Amino acid sequence: MAGATRTPLIREDASRPEAVAGLAIAVAVALIAVGIASLFGLVGIDATLGGGSGMTAIGGVTTVTALGGLLVALGAAVIGLGVGSALGYVETEPSPNAGLVATVAFAGVWFVLGGLAASVAFDGVLAWLPAGAATGGAAFVTAAATREDVGSTLPAGAVAVVIGGTFLTGTIGPSWVWDLGFEQQASLTATFVVPAATIGCGLLAGWAAAKAYGGFGARGRRMGAYLLIYVNASAIIGVLFLLIAFTAVRGIPGLLTGATVAPGAGPTVSVLGVSVALPVSVPFVMNGVSLLNDFQGVLPAIVGTVWLVVGAVVFAVPLGVGAAVFLTEYAERGRLTQAVEIATNGLWSTPSIVFGLFGFTFLVPRFGGTKSLLSGMLTLGFMLLPLVLITSREALLAVPDEYRDASAALGVSKWHTIRSVVVPAALPGVVTGVILGVGRIAGETAPILLTMTGGTFVSGDRAADVIGGFAFTAQPPFVTNPELLRATTALPFQLYALITAGVGLGDNVSNPTEFQWATAFVLLLVVLSFYAVGIGARYYFRRRLRHE
């Protein structure tokens, strides 16, 4: 589809204005990158360029001034591209006006710009409204009434020139502060305004330059839109990587504290009566918290999370898959299916804390009146149920009707068809859905906050031992398991408790910050490994389906 507009003819025709537009796009992207870097404090805005401090290679230009210069140049280039096209120096195909989106965007930006300038200039006077209306109106008229080559470049370029000008002239210098005059005190400072404005100008001018690069008109707008959409997609992926990498870098030192690799270094595990000492010891995930430990860890939380997940899966998966089977195979479309659909989607969007409240008032009094592992399992099971139901139903619906018809034609009863044809065919989809759903609930904090959580620092021997806890009694309810009815901890709650514990933390662990980040990292690892397995399973099944 896209190839239709990108003919080799245009490529070969790359003339000088197109090179200028391309350069402007590159500068805009670079400015956005610098803006983001200085927002995170990687580039100080009052840093001196051209060598270390004191060295005045280019006259001690600060970052603000340099950014201002670049912005003015970028704005001028963008305006030049538009004016050049309007005067007929460049062959373009502009539309009669800049289009609705551009017009609204420019009017909005200029309204804010004019209003802000007036508020800073006349402090406290209600001058911002007329000023903003004047500048916004001017931008609106320019974008709507002039031909696209001017209408879509002039307002954008002018923003960059004006803002760059304030940086260049020192109106907004490194120590600029504007007290907003709120009752709860807040100010805008240069360290925030300069990078933010640079990013905004970069986006706006880059958009306009991309339009010029495409020669305005339909092709130009496509160019501009694609630039913004690609920037957006890479920003989302960038944030994801940043989050994971940041947590990993901060968390790994804590995770590996005291870790050793040596034969027999680890704890002893017995498999089928044969005891083997593991060759790896990672105290953080193998210990609890106690005075005698050399290194403290979060083993009880990991065990708690595992049991929570197991309990929720045991409760929700049969229920969800069964309901999905009934809905797709037995029920006729009608009131019941509609009600179930509404209920499922309602459950899916119910806030997790509401599930917690429900567990607190419904489950906790019925399981001994105290917070317990069992209440937590069921609460998470309620949350998992709609996820399982929705994905299983989709998987069952995707099984072709030919399968059912062929089986029925052989004289197989309906239930046997479901059991031996439909469900096996839908199994990959169901399994994938369950894994992704589990990944989601494993990280939930709010529901278990009110239903199952106990202390912050739990010693290793208090890790839940559900299998060993079952016992039979003569009185109803005949089966008891104190382990299930006891409050325990889980990774997400452990992290929450570590955040809120504040000062008391230092008494229990030697390096609280490291301990926190390591907990966050372990939680992230657990959850993301579910996602990795789920996504991997989906690819595997899909590829196998294609080969068949």
Added chain:
Amino acid sequence: MSHTTDTRTDAAVTRWRRRLRAFREETSTAALVTVGTMTVALLASLVGFLLASPLTALPFAVFLLAAGVGWIRHQGLTARVVTFAMTVSTVLILLLITAFIAVESIPVIRYGTATAFGVPVPGLRLFTETRWDAVSEPIRYSMVPMIHGTVMVTAIATAVAAPLGVAAALFLSEIAPGPVREFVKPGVEILAGIPSIVYGFIGFTILSPWASDQFRTTGQGSYLFVGIVVGLMALPTVVSVAEDALSSVPESMKSGSLAMGTTDWQTMTSITLPAAFSGVSAAVLLGVGRAIGETMAATVMLRGVPQLTKPLYNVFYGQETLTSLIANNYGNAHGLQMDALFLAGVILFITVLAISIGSQYIEWRMHRKLGGEL
């Protein structure tokens, strides 16, 4: 009007009777007894559980036994009954949630009675005053500060998630070349998988101190940054639902437009987006629902002081949302204060349920319009 309703009801009842009779005729007595035992035992265990009776295990054991017998002797019928019970249980869970949290919130609604035009209106004072104080007299449980907080956070989150999410959905469904798509799509899914407490932790340790420093605020926690973080968390919901809507637009419509010589971007803006508009707005609505219900990031990053910001549009201070109120106070709340937390839960639940039903209605209309089957 009522006449036709009556006839319709009559017809339905007759149909039911006929179906029931047919069912009775084609099923053996033994199977009927088994299924009947299962049903009665299951209902009894439900009642027992609701009454918190320790004897609940008894009828449940009977149910399991009957189901076991049924599974061996009449597998098809048993499977049908069991899956039906499972289906009903999903509706039942939603009803139970509604009933239980609503009942718990009644006392505080009574406590908040205020007179308007000489008529006492229960709960009115909770929404007309702005004071929340559970300790010192006069004790008041106003929901207004928390509703303000939730509205602020949700508005900022929507401003982040809606445009970025729709753009990313367009990218995934229409623009991205194959390999890029295979890379970005799981990335968005993983973004949804990062636990909210991890977002909250990073926000609390990195973002909040930074923001407090940048904007020279007193103390940490601002609606602005909670809103941005929550928007990031609502983003995957918007992307995946909007992408479904965009790719459900028939390919023939798009090809028809492209054959007229438009660019693919023109096709997107004038054919695909308008056709999928209702689906895309449903996606944004669901994203709003996610943002309203987001708990842990808000709890950790906000100040936890239930009051309005001054002035109301001061986004650089973050006090409390409905969700964080519950998470912050459940530990030391009892009596009326606990009931007030349940009221916050009821408000959240009703809002989000309304949003969910609304978005389902919009999606249903879109499917009907595009002639797809549903």
